[in-house]
C-alpha cells in the first residue's frame with residue numbers, strides 16, 4: 123500500500139511539473155480582476171483563518187471542500203492548478219493532508235512548522251506511535267498557527283502589514299475569549315462524566331486541554347476498520363463508567379457508532395448516540411458556508427454545547 127502511495131505521489135509531482143510548464147505563460151494574467159494575490163489553502167479551517175487575518179487583501183482558493191475528509195482527500199487536477207497558480211499556499215502539515223504531502227511540501231508553507239516537539243501530541247496506531255495532526259482543538263496551538271499564517275500574509279502583502287497585524291491581534295484575543303468560554307461551559311460536566319467517545323482520534327488535544335478521557339475505537343485514521351478488540355474495550359469502558367452518550371462526526375460514517383451502541387446493549391448497557399443534522403461533532407472540517415459551525419469559533423462553540431448537553 124505504501125509503495126502504491128509513493129508512486130501515486132510521484133505521479134502527482136510529475137503532473138504538477140507538467141501543469142507548471144503549461145500554465146507558466148498564463149499564470150500572471152489569470153490573477154483576479156482586483157489584482158489581489160492568491161492564497162490557496164487546503165482546509166476550511168485555514169480558509170476561515172486567512173479570511174479573518176487578510177480577507178480584504180487577498181483572494182482565497184480552497185482545495186478540500188468543507189465536509190470532506192482531509193485524511194483521505196486526493197488532489198484533483200483542478201486542485202493542482204490552484205496550488206500552481208497560488209502566490210502563497212498554506213496547509214496544516216503534521217501529515218493531516220495525508221495524500222497530498224509531496225505536492226504541498228514542494229510548494230506550500232505549513233502553519234505548524236514552528237511547533238515544538240512538546241507541542242505535538244502522538245498517538246498509537248496499530249502499535250506504532252504516530253504524530254497527531256488534530257492540533258486545532260488546543261487553542262494555544264491554534265494561536266501559534268494563526269501567528270505563522272499572519273507572518274506569511276504580511277510578507278505576501280507588505281502594503282497591508284499594519285491592517286493584518288491589527289486583525290491578528292483582535293483575532294488572537296477572540297480566541298482567548300473562546301478558550302475561557304469553553305472552560306466555563308464545560309465546567310458543568312462532573313469529573314466522573316468526562317469521557318468523550320468519538321469515531322476517530324480527533325479530540326486528543328481537546329481532551330488534554332479540558333481534562334477529558336478520550337476513547338476513539340477507530341484510531342487516528344479515518345479509513346481503518348474498527349478492530350474487534352478495540353470495540354470491546356470501548357464497550358467495557360462505556361458500561362463501567364456509565365457513559366451517557368457517544369458522538370458522531372460530520373466527516374465520518376455514523377454507522378460505526380450505532381454498531382458500538384448495539385454492542386453496549388448486548389452487554390446489558392445503555393448509551394445514546396448523538397447524531398443527525400446539527401448534532402454531529404465537527405472534527406476535521408468546519409461546516410459548509412452559511413451553516414452553524416462555518417467559522418472556527420462557531421465550530422468550537424457548537425462542539426462544546428453538544429458535549430455539554432449530552433454529558434452533563
Ligand SMILES: [Zn+2]
Pocket residue numbers: 193256322323324342344405406
Ligand atoms: Zn482526523
